[in-house]
Amino acid sequence: MFSLQKILSKDDKFFELLESSAEEARNSVQALNRLVAAPDKVPSLEDFHRSKEADKRITEQINEALVRIFITQLEREDIEMLSTALYKIPKTVEKFAERFIISSALAKGTSFFEHTKMLEAATHQVVEMVKKLRTGISVEKIKEMNGVLQKVEGDADKLILDILKDLYSGKHEPTKVLAMKDLYELLEKVIDRCRDAGNVITHIILKHA
Numbered sequence: 572m573f574s575l576q577k578i579l580s581k582d583d584k585f586f587e588l589l590e591s592s593a594e595e596a597r598n599s600v601q602a603l604n605r606l607v608a609a610p611d612k613v614p615s616l617e618d619f620h621r622s623k624e625a626d627k628r629i630t631e632q633i634n635e636a637l638v639r640i641f642i643t644q645l646e647r648e649d650i651e652m653l654s655t656a657l658y659k660i661p662k663t664v665e666k667f668a669e670r671f672i673i674s675s676a677l678a679k680g681t682s683f684f685e686h687t688k689m690l691e692a693a694t695h696q697v698v699e700m701v702k703k704l705r706t707g708i709s710v711e712k713i714k715e716m717n718g719v720l721q722k723v724e725g726d727a728d729k730l731i732l733d734i735l736k737d738l739y740s741g742k743h744e745p746t747k748v749l750a751m752k753d754l755y756e757l758l759e760k761v762i763d764r765c766r767d768a769g770n771v772i773t774h775i776i777l778k779h780a
Contacts (some may be wrong), residue, residue, distance in 0.1 A: 577660035584707040585650060588633050591656040593701040593768075595626040597694040600761070604691065606668060607683040613761055616672065619665040630658045649775045656768040659703075660694070663764050669756040674750040681751065686758045693723045693765035698770045710780045713773050720769040727762045731755055 602618035633654045635649050696719050703713065727755060734755050738748045 579644065584636055585633065588629050588636070589650075589653060589657070589701050589704065590698075591631075592626050592629045592654060593694075593698045595622045595629065596657055596660035596664075596765075596768075597698050598622045599626075599664040600690045600694045603664050603668060603761075604687045606671060607687060614622055616665070616668055619661070619668040623661040623665045626658050630654050635764050646778075649771070649778070651700075653768065653771045653775065656764065656771050657697070659760060660697075660764045660768065663757065663761045667754065667761065670750075670753055670757060677747045677750040678754060683758070686727070686755070689723050689727055689730075689762055690758070690765075693720060693762050696720050696723070697765050697768050704772065704775070708776065710777060713776045717769045717773045720766050724762050724766040727759050731759050 599619060599622035602622065605618075633650065637650060700713065700716050700720075705714070708716075735752070737743075738752055743751075749758060
């Protein structure tokens with residue numbers, strides 16, 4: 572059984588900060604889902620920018636704490652790596668939102684339902700895995716949780732192959748093909764960012780098992 576509480580002092584802020592960062596990642600995906608679910612509504616980047624900036628501030632707080640707090644056994648690079656991986660999730664989501672708004676006319680009528688389901692599942696799993704750093708978890712269980720993320724990522728890979736097959740069928744306008752390919756690849760990248768965060772958490776737990 573692994574627990575960061577055996578490594579970090581009980582009064583540190585790392586648990587809180589990492590959990591907050593994971594929650595901001597999930598918040599950004601929830602905002603993305605609202606955006607694609609209501610394409611006729613006047614879109615805004617405010618929610619996405621807010622999540623990214625909040626996560627950026629959390630990342631800065633983690634970096635500042637790493638300078639002030641002496642950490643035994645756990646390598647500071649591991650916390651920095653996880654913090655960076657988590658921040659990349661809302662950052663990538665914001666990129667998708669920007670492109671979606673720009674190409675909203677071309678994306679009109681397109682369903683992103685399968686992707687939004689995957690994104691919800693992936694960010695939920697990331698949040699739960701980060702929480703396990705505080706409460707403790709066995710190596711077998713964290714591998715099982717990370718396996719869920721790997722499956723989501725694999726399903727996303729299969730989905731985009733089917734999508735590309737349709738986009739390249741010749742029945743779509745070239746401009747739409749380019750715009751939709753860009754959007755779908757960004758959605759896939761968000762899932763990849765979640766997978767990366769899960770791999771970092773698994774790496775930390777395996778290292779200190």
